[in-house]
Amino acid sequence: xxxxxxxxxxxxxxxxxxxxxxxxxxxxxxxxxxxxxxxxxxxxxxxxxxxxxxxxxxxxxxxxxxxxxxxxxxxxxxxxxxxxxxxxxxxxxxxxxxx
Numbered sequence: 648x649x650x651x652x653x654x655x656x657x658x659x660x661x662x663x664x665x666x667x668x669x670x671x672x673x674x675x676x677x678x679x680x681x682x683x684x685x686x687x688x689x690x691x692x693x694x695x696x697x698x699x700x701x702x703x704x705x706x707x708x709x710x711x712x713x714x715x716x717x718x719x720x721x722x723x724x725x726x727x728x729x730x731x732x733x734x735x736x737x738x739x740x741x742x743x744x745x746x
């Protein structure tokens with residue numbers, strides 16, 4: 648199935664709050680029910696916090712044309728979700744020990 652909708656349009660829709668649904672994997676429905684029961688505005692709760700930051704090296708990597716060239720068929724998640732007003736993805740540093 649070919650679609651004209653792509654990651655750029657998805658990112659714009661997310662930034663303009665033109666979406667329906669939730670992120671968070673299989674537990675997202677339970678998280679949303681708990682938020683509703685406690686009267687928590689999850690959209691406000693999910694805003695970037697002051698103590699969160701984005702490593703500029705990661706943003707530089709994501710901005711590279713050679714990286715973005717592989718995104719042409721993405722339409723189901725936002726590769727720019729890390730830097731969105733309401734973040735939809737996150738990143739962390741990790742250390743891998745291989746014995």
